[in-house]
Amino acid sequence: MTEEIIISGFGGQGVLSMGKILAYSALMEGKEVSWMPAYGPEQRGGTANVTVIVSDERISSPIVSTYDTAIILNQPSLEKFEGSIKPGGTLIYDDYGISVPPTRKDINIYQISAMDAAAEMGNTKGFNMIILGGLLKVRPIVTLENVIKGLHKTLPERHHHLIPANEEALRKGMDIICIAQEAK
Amino acid sequence: MKGNEAIAHAAIRCGCDGYFGYPITPQSEILETLAAEKPWETTGMVVLQAESEVASINMIYGGGGAGKRVMTSSSSPGVALMQEGIAYMAGAEVPGLIVNVQRGGPGLGTIQPSQGDYFQATRGGGNGDYYVLVLAPSSVQEMADFVDLAFELSFKYRIPAMILSDGVVGQVMEKVVLPPFKPRRTEEEILRECPWASTGRKGNRPINVITSLELKPEAMEKHNLHLQEKYKTIRANEVRYEEIQTEDAEYLIVAFGSAARIAQKAISDLRSKGIRVGLLRPITLWPFPTERIQQLSEQVKGILSFEINAGQMVEDVRLAVEGRCPVAHYGKMGGIVPTPDELIQALAKDFQINALNS
Numbered sequence: 001m002t003e004e005i006i007i008s009g010f011g012g013q014g015v016l017s018m019g020k021i022l023a024y025s026a027l028m029e030g031k032e033v034s035w036m037p038a039y040g041p042e043q044r045g046g047t048a049n050v051t052v053i054v055s056d057e058r059i060s061s062p063i064v065s066t067y068d069t070a071i072i073l074n075q076p077s078l079e080k081f082e083g084s085i086k087p088g089g090t091l092i093y094d095d096y097g098i099s100v101p102p103t104r105k106d107i108n109i110y111q112i113s114a115m116d117a118a119a120e121m122g123n124t125k126g127f128n129m130i131i132l133g134g135l136l137k138v139r140p141i142v143t144l145e146n147v148i149k150g151l152h153k154t155l156p157e158r159h160h161h162l163i164p165a166n167e168e169a170l171r172k173g174m175d176i177i178c179i180a181q182e183a184k
Numbered sequence: 185m186k187g188n189e190a191i192a193h194a195a196i197r198c199g200c201d202g203y204f205g206y207p208i209t210p211q212s213e214i215l216e217t218l219a220a221e222k223p224w225e226t227t228g229m230v231v232l233q234a235e236s237e238v239a240s241i242n243m244i245y246g247g248g249g250a251g252k253r254v255m256t257s258s259s260s261p262g263v264a265l266m267q268e269g270i271a272y273m274a275g276a277e278v279p280g281l282i283v284n285v286q287r288g289g290p291g292l293g294t295i296q297p298s299q300g301d302y303f304q305a306t307r308g309g310g311n312g313d314y315y316v317l318v319l320a321p322s323s324v325q326e327m328a329d330f331v332d333l334a335f336e337l338s339f340k341y342r343i344p345a346m347i348l349s350d351g352v353v354g355q356v357m358e359k360v361v362l363p364p365f366k367p368r369r370t371e372e373e374i375l376r377e378c379p380w381a382s383t384g385r386k387g388n389r390p391i392n393v394i395t396s397l398e399l400k401p402e403a404m405e406k407h408n409l410h411l412q413e414k415y416k417t418i419r420a421n422e423v424r425y426e427e428i429q430t431e432d433a434e435y436l437i438v439a440f441g442s443a444a445r446i447a448q449k450a451i452s453d454l455r456s457k458g459i460r461v462g463l464l465r466p467i468t469l470w471p472f473p474t475e476r477i478q479q480l481s482e483q484v485k486g487i488l489s490f491e492i493n494a495g496q497m498v499e500d501v502r503l504a505v506e507g508r509c510p511v512a513h514y515g516k517m518g519g520i521v522p523t524p525d526e527l528i529q530a531l532a533k534d535f536q537i538n539a540l541n542s
Contacts, residue, residue, distance in 0.1 A: 020357070027359060035357035039210060039295075061449035062356045063442075065525035 001056050003141050004064050006081055008049035009073025009097065014128030017154070018071075019050035022132060025142040025150030026054040034062040047076060054141050069139055071131060073097050088183050092134060101180075109181040110138055117172055126169035133173025144170060185360050187321070187353045190328040191257065191283055192217035195229070198332035199368040201252040202230035204243035206262060209295040210351040211285035214257045227368055237262040241269030241282070248273060248280035248344075249394035251374040251381030253335050257283035259351075260301050261292050264309070270344055271310025274411075275396025277380070279338035281331070282316070283347045285354035288519040296519020297351030299441060302496035305348045306470045313408060315415055317345045317422065318469040320440040324358040326467075332363055339377065341418055348469060350492065352442035352521060424467035425476060429455065433462030435535060436480055438501050439490040440466050442521070447490050449524040450531070459537060469497070477504035484509055486535040490527055491515045510535070 005022070009015045016037055023035040036051045051067075053059050069090040072078045074097040085091055087106045095101075096115035114130035136144065147170060151163050185193070192214050195203060205215050215233060223229035234240040240256040247254030258266065263284045273280055284305065288298035303309075305318045317337050319330045330347050338345035375383060382392045398404040428448060430436065439447040444465040454461045464480060466473050481487060486509055489498035495513035502511050514530035516522045522530075531537065 023357060033357075033359060036352065037355055039351070039355050059358075060452060061446040061524055062352065062358070063446055063521055063523060064449065065523035 001054075002059075003054045003069060003139065004067050005052045005054070005069045005071065006049060006067045006084070007052065007071040007073075008047070008077035008081055011046040011048040013048070013073055014125070015048045015073065016050050018128040018132050019052045021129075021147065021150045021154050022135075022142070023052050023054070023150075024153045025147040028146040028149045028153075029142055031055060031142075032057060032059050034059045036062040047074075049077065049081075069135070071135060072102075073131070075099055078102060090139060092131070092138070092177070094131065105181075105184045108138075108179070108183045110134065110177050111180040112173060112177040114173060114176075117176055118169070121169065121172065123165055123169060126165060126172075129166045129169035130173035130176070133170035134177035135173075136170070137174040137177050185324060186213055186355060186357050187324045187327040187349060188213035188285065188355070189217045190324045190360050190362070191331060191347070192221065193362050194328040194331035195255060196221060196223040196227060197363050197365050198335060199227070199253060199366045200229050200255060200331070200335070201368055202232070202243075202247050202254040203256065204232050204234045204240040204247075204254065205256045205258065206234050206237050206240055208259045208262045210287055210297070210354050211257050211259050211283070213354070214283065214285075229368065237265040238269065241266035241273075244280040244282070245269050245273050245276075245278055248278040249276070249382055251378030251383060253281075253339075253369070255281035255283065255331075255335075257285065259285050259287045260289050260298070260304075261287075263301065263304065267304070267309040270316060271308070271312055271314060272396045273344045274310070274314035274316060275312060276394050277342040277411075278344070278394060279335075279342055280344050281334045281338060281347065282344060283349065286348065286350040288517065294519040295351070297355075297442065297492060297521055298517065298519060299350055299443060299492040299515075300494075300496070300517070301348065302469065302491065302493060305346055306472070306500070314411065315343070315418075315470050317341070317343050317418065317471075318348050319345065319424075320348050320467060320469050321353055322441050322444045322465065323353065324356060324360045327353060328360050328362055332366070337422060341414060342380070343414070343418070348441070350442050351519075352445075419471040422468060423471045423473050423475075425473040426463075426465045426467060427476075428463040428465070429460075430462035430464060430480060432460050433480075433483070434460045434485050435531065435537075436462050436464060436484045436487045437490050437527075437531070438464050438466070438477065438487060438497065440469060440497065443490050443492055443515075446522065446524050446527060450527040453524060454528060454531070457539060459539060461531070466497075472500045472504070474500070474504040477501060478506075478508075481505040481508040486510045486512065488531050488534060489513045490522075490530075492521060493517060
């Protein structure tokens with residue numbers, strides 16, 4: 001199994017942290033992982049993306065041309081990465097940031113209203129965990145249990161009391177993700 | 185863990201006595217991690233943010249001159265500033281480690297990844313006839329492993345060693361097994377292993393002078409001949425490289441550092457299409473694996489030097505091949521990292537591999 005994932009959105013949405021938690025969770029399962037950020041003078045509102053690769057085998061390039069799964073959190077990211085998803089691959093997007101929806105017919109498209117759900121839960125910072133939950137529902141790359149372990153690893157100890165809220169957000173994402181289109 | 189963080193942890197674990205550096209993207213996590221780990225409270229390793237790169241390299245010159253395992257790290261324009269100090273260290277035969285996490289140039293350039301400092305690292309950059317020993321890690325694991333290796337080689341030959349990394353290997357996060365703890369050397373051990381070091385003279389031993397200056401031409405010629413002799417020994421003993429699927433290769437890609445990772449992905453894609461391509465990855469850029477490339481050039485139809493620059497290592501590849509087979513270069517500049525697909529297209533075009541052009 002090798003899953004090549006791009007997560008892309010605005011800086012401040014938790015794109016890089018989501019990738020990091022996913023990578024650590026996969027590490028907990030004994031998988032090979034790589035996490036390659038598009039780094040730069042990043043700031044809230046700028047663009048941010050990260051390539052996460054999870055595999056049973058040694059990973060060659062941390063930089064790839066096409067992706068099995070794309071998580072798209074704003075319009076510029078959709079325009080940039082929709083064309084790079086492998087045929088039969090997966091696109092997950094939050095409709096909150098998307099004004100022109102995806103047009104590919106040969107990929108599975110899922111929609112998740114994470115921004116709205118986060119606001120309803122009164123936990124806007126849980127946005128990225130809702131998305132991650134959604135991802136794990138449709139692409140069970142790692143178990144929820146190992147994500148919780150990953151959170152313990154990535155979060156500094158003073159934030160460990162927030163882990164139950166994150167777990168709630170992950171479960172919420174698993175509940176609310178829905179299919180918008182099956183690949184033809 | 186990020187490649188940069190691995191460097192910092194490996195330094196603490198391999199008995200490094202001091203780090204002197206100045207922050208610059210994309211390697212600032214090295215100083216940042218060292219500051220967070222506070223090794224001065226545990227191993228006694230000094231960590232100092234110097235006022236500039238020029239100051240950092242001269243602190244290395246001083247520390248190395250006293251036989252201490254000291255290092256600095258920077259990125260391309262910062263390493264450009266250090267060249268004078270590096271030449272002085274080479275001349276005075278002072279060991280030390282310089283880590284360059286490369287970004288695009290020339291000048292301030294960009295903060296995005298590049299391999300544009302191949303010439304700077306392997307051809308000098310400072311003045312005079314000298315080399316530094318250059319190791320090129322292509323994974324976070326090698327970032328960790330090469331710190332101790334670089335120090336070992338640097339002290340063995342009394343030559344500055346460089347880890348030539350880049351923004352990709354510095355920033356990427358991968359699985360890593362950190363090396364076991366090794367204590368810092370005691371003063372007695374330093375005296376024994378570095379009888380040349382200026383450690384504060386006690387008793388009757390001759391005065392040790394650390395200098396690269398010698399005004400008598402005959403003496404200076406002798407010193408230079410000694411350095412050249414040493415470089416010859418290093419060339420004979422310390423060439424390191426990795427080969428992947430070269431046994432039956434019809435075409436060869438030569439690539440180092442992050443480019444070698446991208447090449448591996450391209451090669452597995454190419455092999456699935458029935459094109460037999462192999463990879464030679466120089467681990468030491470100086471000394472360069474000239475002989476092995478020479479041998480492989482007898483076997484393959486063409487060699488592509490794949491670098492994230494305008495074509496620098498390709499000169500060493502051509503010197504090794506001496507016209508025995510066609511040699512091409514593919515790379516990108518400006519902080520753009522080529523994808524495996526782009527490399528495949530370049531290979532197809534350069535060597536007219538029709539199976540790939542359909």
